[in-house]
Amino acid sequence: MIRVLVRHEPIDPAAEFAALQASGVGGIATFLGVVRADDGVTTLELEHYPGGTEAALRRLVGEAVARWGLAAAAIVHRVGLMRPGDLVVFVGTAAAHRAAALESCAYLIDRLKTDAPFWKRETRGAEARWVEARETDSTAAARWQDS
């Protein structure tokens, strides 16, 4: 099962998890990104590159499936207007061995952060600003190139 989805509707982690569980293998790893509730953000807007985003995510998932021999992999990313506590992204992988599931899940979220065309704009009260990319994200993505 490969599932790549960019959508405005809220993400349902239980449904996403059930789809991975149906693969019948022993280990499932997931990462869920949540709009932080602790730094004064009132709303978060996610812009993306229609078509280009799905192509980039499918490429990443295909690489992970081939590299770790996954039975299933999913990336579901929300776009549009969100509030603190909302889920932004669900990444899930299923494999016979837990190391494959855990590593590939970390790989997908690290690579998504630098290689998938999404842009965040945070609003705090009346002030809106585009979120700056972080150096640490490039470092995290780069570590997957050597091994």
Add this chain to the structure above:
Amino acid sequence: MIRVLVRHEPIDPAAEFAALQASGVGGIATFLGVVRADDGVTTLELEHYPGGTEAALRRLVGEAVARWGLAAAAIVHRVGLMRPGDLVVFVGTAAAHRAAALESCAYLIDRLKTDAPFWKRETRGAEARWVEARETDSTAAARWQDS
């Protein structure tokens, strides 16, 4: 939020996700162990050490919270009789930064595999056998001692 639970009832991943999400931080990592449906097992029985199990799991969770500064961590482990496709274990961690959530989640499942007193007995048709511990689990747990 720290949650350590050993129970006979099925694990509800949606409820576990929601409890971690309530911590308000940006990243949640989970690992879910599933009874494999692909190798002829008809039932799986999980025995444990009442009291000793909870103590061991609380120790592991406490170490992870301290080492990675987690906002929340949960280990829910099922015991008793299970069938292929059932969830055996849910491990979840929540942190401000995704690397902390992902690494601590891998740490908890690796350490649980060698340091928590559970024993599996598999039944295939009329034949039952205790599962042997795997060398690879000791190796996986040991890698957390150096760093």
Add this chain to the structure above:
Amino acid sequence: MPVDLLYFSWVREAIGMGGETLELPGDLVTVSDLIDWLAMRSEGHARAFAERARLRAAVDQVFVGLDAPLGRPHEVAIFPPVTGG
């Protein structure tokens, strides 16, 4: 053949539109050459493309460096470093 230019995030805001379809001159070799040429189209374009280090690009939906050959693309997107996830 006309090429679809796509702009995102503050690049889109500075230019004042999400995209435009243009016939490109034949002498643009790299993505950077294209950006130089686009920068002359308006004050908004010039402002959007002023800091080259803050720009990223995708040619036909594949991320490339600004020094990559432009080729004969159908679609070129120009945008800030991404911040999803």
Add this chain to the structure above:
Amino acid sequence: MPVDLLYFSWVREAIGMGGETLELPGDLVTVSDLIDWLAMRSEGHARAFAERARLRAAVDQVFVGLDAPLGRPHEVAIFPPVTGG
């Protein structure tokens, strides 16, 4: 003071019970000494404790090596390598 001995998995099956409460002799220094002493109690005990490399132990709910000092415990558990998760 009596000590609770607990057995799990095939150790429990071989001995034929999940535990017993015993007064220990004063000369048991390590967990391994305790296992030697327990092995003499019955054929089941002897069978359960025959392969020392396949045994693990916890003293008062803390995992220890078989060469660890026994001390004056309330509870000692003896079992095969664990296989949870």
